[in-house]
Amino acid sequence: MLEDAFLQASLPLFEDGVVDALEWSFDVGWARPSLPEWVSALLDEYGGKGALVGHGVTYSALSGKGGERAEQWLEYLREELKVRRYVHLSEHFGFMAGGDFHRGTPLPVPLTENTLCLGCSRLRALAEVVDCPVGLENLALALSMTDVADQGRFLAGLLESVDGFLVLDLHNVYCQMMNFNCSADQILSSYPLERVREMHISGGSWMEAVTARGTPIRRDTHDDDVPEEVFALLRNALPRCPNTEVVIFERLGDTLDNPGAQERMRTDFLKMRSIVSGHE
């Protein structure tokens, strides 16, 4: 959300007072000497009124080796929490760091007794640093049907260890539905839906390659309009997740570089808001 195009696209929504909460990937900010003034102002405003949620992207909770990297990440988080107050704070299921790869994209991890114990330990370390609920987001990428089938049980075990919450990313669910020919119910019914406090919706893209089943591959790229199927998932999931407190609209700022895309983004946002309001 640091790009000027994101500001241009979203400013009318902020001016109309229809953005009730903001999510900030705080560890993105750690890499910068300073944030754009308008970003700091928004974070201060939403943090001040108890409407800011935190969403880390680089903790790598399920890396086999945590070590100095994990310790440093938690130390940066301690510093972050001296500056801003978050309603709750989440990270991603999976791992991105291993060997000399210290940043990347989250990848799935096999569910075993050892990996569950490891993840619980990492979540407890995170929970010890913060004074708010902690959670994990379900992952879009699965390398096999085993990853799809196990993720709900894995998440349930991890989150139970800290009485944590699930960030239910509906576009991630949609990716797995498309890539593994699953129904929404197959996936959602395997998740600990009573633990959902936050949902995400977004758009994505299709690859030219196809699966062995002959269907195109869906990617969670946050770079296009929200498909109607994801809005349908939102309508489906809201009644099943009674503890949902916030629904976040995700979009990469650098994909909003023309007025048409900006207008469609606002339309999608308002449609999301209408669905959520209609459910309440």
Added chain:
Amino acid sequence: MNDDDPELADFQTCLLSALHQHDSADAILETLLSDDATLPFRGYVAKFEPEMLELAALLVKKWGRRTSSPVQGLQKMPH
């Protein structure tokens, strides 16, 4: 924090390297299956779907960064 799982760490290092090095599922799988680090996870690897491996390879090439220092990796992040 001293909760590492060396077996898992070795597997993940091998997986990330293979995904970063190769594009095709066949080459990725050949690398994985020739490395003893994947022995404890062969059953898991055997279920990998080729198209999903190639998608993972694309993502690791796009977002993955190697740094000499783990802390340096935290200071240069994608968004």
